[in-house]
Amino acid sequence: MVTNELSGFNNRLGVPAVALLAVVGLLALTAWAIAVAGDGRPELLKVVGIAWTAFVAMAVAIPLGARADRSHARGLVWAYGVAAGAMVTSAAVFLLPQAFGLHPRWGGFGVASGIVLGFAAHTVGHRLTHETTFDHTSLEISAHALAAGAIIGIIYGNMPELGAFLGVAIVSHKGPAGYAAARRLADGDGDPWVLLVPAAGLGVTAIPASIVALPASAPLNALVFGFAAGVFLHVAMDFLPTCEIGGDVYDVAQTTDHAHELLDSLRLHAVASTAFGGVVVFLAWLLVA
Secondary structure (H helix, E strand, O other): OHHHHHHHHHHHHOOOHHHHHHHHHHHHHHHHHHHHHOOOOOHHHHHHHHHHHHHHHHHHHHHHHHOOOOOOHHHHHHHHHHHHHHHHHHHHHHHHHHHHHHOHHHHHHHHHHHHHHHHHHHHHHHHHHOOOOOOHHHHHHHHHHHHHHHHHHHHHHHOOOOOHHHHHHHHHHHHHHHHHHHHHHHHOOOOHHHHHHHHHHHHHHHHHHOOOOOOOOHHHHHHHHHHHHHHHHHHHHHHOOOOOOOOHHHHHHOOOOOHHHHHHHHHHHHHHHHHHHHHHHHHHHHHHO
16 A cells, blocks of 8 residues: 555656655654754754755755756866865864774774775675666665765764764765766666665664764774774765766766867866865864864
8 A cells, every 4th residue: 555655656756666765764763853852862953964964965966967968077076076075174174083082093993994894885885786676876875875874873973072064074975976876867767866765865874873872982982983984085085076087077078079188177176176175174164163
């Protein structure tokens, strides 16, 4: 009965049933978090705000990417660059000091493991998507969103003094990621609205994960926060706008008659946009420090 009703919504609204389920799940968890926050867990409100920031950023980017001008490579470079710069700076300023302050060496091992395992998960996950019948793009992004949400939830659940700005900067890549993925799905005759699953997925795991309490162990906490920093640094580096053959930027640039010349000029924009993202975080930190 529920499946038939969801299929009916899918037919009328043009949104996949699984995407509707993800949004309903996020709404239900949001209501629960707001109720629990009033019982002495105000950090849950920060997690809810971060979750909905990620959702709105990706949801707004879906129709923009689906209808995007395929020759507008500069906008894609700036979207990627600003998000990557903000993520690198935020992880370095807000998470690394926490990890090293708890225990320098265990924090360092955490950072290393986060970067290495982040790379391994991305690489192996991409390989495994070729063995499924599901859309590869949405599957990869959904897995990433669920994992990132769990990490964000644990961080804020155990460090309630962290400001919401860190989380917002960490999820700043959701907009450009949704834009690029929607453009790719539209080009391949896929349904861009399936990306509502990863849009809601971050909150679906972040909100319940925020109630997980870590043991009172400095080395363990240093390892966890270092791991979180390493994962987010890996994601940020993955979003650095590399203007090389085979990447998202090249896929857009090659629609012009002077793709290589365009890539050369876009490299300067890649550097400028990444630096701008870092400067934005720095200025925001000056305002709230």
